[in-house]
Amino acid sequence: MLYVAGLDVGSTYTKAIALDGDRKVVGTAVRRTGFKLAQASESVFDDLMANCGLERSQVVYVGATGYGRYTVAFRHAQITELTAHAQAAVHLYPDTRTILDIGGQDIKAIKVDGEGRVKAFRLNDKCAAGTGAFLEKTARYLGLTTEDIGPWAMRSTAPKAISSVCAVFAESEVINHLSNGIAAEDIMMGAMVSLGGRAIQLMRRVGLEPGYMLTGGMTRNEAMVAALEKSLGERFHVAPNGLGQLNGAYGAAYLGLRRVEKLLSEGKPIPPTAAQQGQEPAKAVRRWSAMAATRKRFEPCSDTGGCTIVMKRVETPERVAS
Numbered sequence: 001m002l003y004v005a006g007l008d009v010g011s012t013y014t015k016a017i018a019l020d021g022d023r024k025v026v027g028t029a030v031r032r033t034g035f036k037l038a039q040a041s042e043s044v045f046d047d048l049m050a051n052c053g054l055e056r057s058q059v060v061y062v063g064a065t066g067y068g069r070y071t072v073a074f075r076h077a078q079i080t081e082l083t084a085h086a087q088a089a090v091h092l093y094p095d096t097r098t099i100l101d102i103g104g105q106d107i108k109a110i111k112v113d114g115e116g117r118v119k120a121f122r123l124n125d126k127c128a129a130g131t132g133a134f135l136e137k138t139a140r141y142l143g144l145t146t147e148d149i150g151p152w153a154m155r156s157t158a159p160k161a162i163s164s165v166c167a168v169f170a171e172s173e174v175i176n177h178l179s180n181g182i183a184a185e186d187i188m189m190g191a192m193v194s195l196g197g198r199a200i201q202l203m204r205r206v207g208l209e210p211g212y213m214l215t216g217g218m219t220r221n222e223a224m225v226a227a228l229e230k231s232l233g234e235r236f237h238v239a240p241n242g243l244g245q246l247n248g249a250y251g252a253a254y255l256g257l258r259r260v261e262k263l264l265s266e267g268k269p270i271p272p273t274a275a276q277q278g279q280e281p282a283k284a285v286r287r288w289s290a291m292a293a294t295r296k297r298f299e300p301c302s303d304t305g306g307c308t309i310v311m312k313r314v315e316t317p318e319r320v321a322s
Contacts, residue, residue, distance in 0.1 A: 001020050001021055002020060002021035002060060002257075002260065003018055003019070003020055003021075003026065003052075003054060003058050003059045003060065004018070004019055004059065004060060004061040004062070004063070004253050004256040004257045004260060005017065005018045005019075005045070005048060005059050005061070005062045005063070005253055005256070006018075006019075006062070006063045006064075006065070006084075006248075006249040006250060006251065006252030006253025006254070006255075006256060007041055007044065007045065007062065007063070007064045007065070007066070007069075007072055007075070007249055007252060008064075008065050008066040008081075008084070008246065008248035008249035008252060009033065009037055009040065009041055009064065009065075009066035009067065009068030009069055009071065009072060010033060010066045010067065010068070010103055010104060010105070010248070011033065011067060011068075011103065011104045011105035011106075012032065012033060012103070012104030012105065012133065012217070013030055013031065013032055013033060013104070013217065013245070014030070014031055014032075014033045014037075014040040014041055014043075014044045014066070014068075015028070015029070015030050015044070015245060015246045015248065015249040016028065016029045016030075016044045016045055016047070016048040016246075016249055017029075017048070017243075017246050017249045017250050017253050018048055018052050018054065018059065018253065019250075019253045019254065019257055021257070023254070023257060025241075025243070025250075026052045026054070027048055027051040027052030027053075027054075028048070028051065028242070028243075028246055028249075029044050029045075029047035029048040029051055030044070030245065030246070031043060031044050031047060033068070037068035037071040038071040038072070038073065040068075041064070041068070041071060041072045041074075042074075045062075045074070060260060060270055061076050061077075061256045061257070061259065061260045061270060062074055062075050062076050062256065062273070063075065063076065063077050063078075063079050063084075063252035063253055063255055063256035063259075064077070064078050064079065064252060065078070065079045065080065065081050065083075065084040065248050065249070065251065065252040066081060066248060067081070067105070072274070073273070073274055073275040074273045074274070074275060075273060075274050076256065076270070076271055076272075076273055076274075077255075077256065077259065077271075079251070079252050079255055081101075081108070081248055082108070082110055082118050082121055083118065083251070083255070084247075084248045084249075084250075084251030084252045084255065085099055085101055085108070085110060085215055085247055085248055085251055086099065086110055086112045086116045086117065086118050086251070087116040087251045087254055087255055088215075088247045088248070088250040088251030088254055089112065089116070089213045089215065089237075089247065089251075090112060090114070090115070090116035091116065091250075091251075091254055092213075092237075092239055092243070092247075092250075093211070093213055093237040093239075094114070095210075095211040096112065096211045096212075096213045096237060097111065097112060097113075097209040097210065097211035097212075098110070098111055098112075098203060098206065098207075098208060098209050098210075098211060098212050098213070099111075099112065099212075099213050099214075099215060100199055100202075100203055100212070100213070100214050100215070100228070100236070101214075101215040101216045101247070101248075102195075102199060102214070102215075102216040102217070102218040102224075103216050103217070104133045104136075104217070105133065106123055106124060107123070107124045107198070107199050107202055108121060108122070108123050108124075109121060109122045109123075109199075109202040109203040109205065109206045110206065111206040111207055111209060120206045120207065121206060122202050122203075122205045122206050124198070124202055134170065134191065134195065135149055135188075135191055135192065135195060135224075136149075137171065138162075138170075138171075138174055138187070138188065138191045139188065141171070141174050141175065141178070142174075142178070142184040142187060142188060143184075144184070144188070149188060149221060149223070149224075150220070150221040150222045150223045150224065151222075151223075152184065152185050152188055153185060153188040153189040153192055153221075153223035153224075154185075154189075154222060154223045154226075155185040156183075156185045156186045156188070156189035156190075156223075157186070158183075158186050159186055159189040159190040159192075159193050160177055160182050160186045160187050160189075160190040161190045161193055161194050162174065162187075162190055162191050162194040163194070170191075170194075174187055174191070177190075188223075189223060189227070192221075192223055192224050192227040193227050193231070195224075195227075196224065196227040196228045196230075196231045197231055199228060199231075200228065200231045200232050203232070208232075210234070211237075212232065212234055212235070212236045212237065213236060213237040213238075214228060214236040214237070214238055214244065215239075215244050215245075215247035215248070216244065216245060216247070217245045219238045219239065219242075219244025219245055220242065220244070220245055225238060
């Protein structure tokens, strides 16, 4: 039997999935990424093999995606997150046209066609109050664990919205609500409503087209799904059995399997891994590092004259692993 794997090295969690030649899920694995990305990918792959009952040698192809994809030494190919999410979404739900992915570090809105090709996208990675990490931080203030977020919020009877769009001010707002005696469940649900509203605004910027799908860790959160559907006024496709969180990894594995099928049909060999080609693991750069993508800088105004802007060319930065 043919086996392929997909890894999604995200900012908060690293996810892995294995598919067989019939495109059936053989097993999955998830663990926190931490600050050692290469180690996280190795560990989650070991977990995946244990969960599948497979040996590494049985996996003929590994596709890697996520902002840390270049750190996966045993990858055969690296795939952008947009492509991985789009292909997986349309494969799982063919009528999908608008995807919302809520991650720990960013939110992505992706518009796709019937073939899973990306037509447009918008990314919010500058505002921490608009990411899944904000919900986790709010939960810690309330003395809750990540697993408690959804069930606790579902108890809410009067959600207290978080109006601040800055994470720092939003945290202060949460503390003020607590000091004023607002129930923890109402604050938690209010944070979800606020996050959901920002996410829907991002979707509107790519153009809302029916056939909505939610991906990312928030798919495990029933309260978050409810808040999003209420804000949009439409239903979201949510992959069953936790596959929503692994959508990126699924897409990497699915594209890897299609690649293997094409190579085998043409009688061509499977390409070597990055490590076998002698490629050094790259360092992942945080998306919000604006200087990483800047080729030119502005000089400040002169102390003695006008404010003529002078452009100064600088060294080309290293490739950003997005």
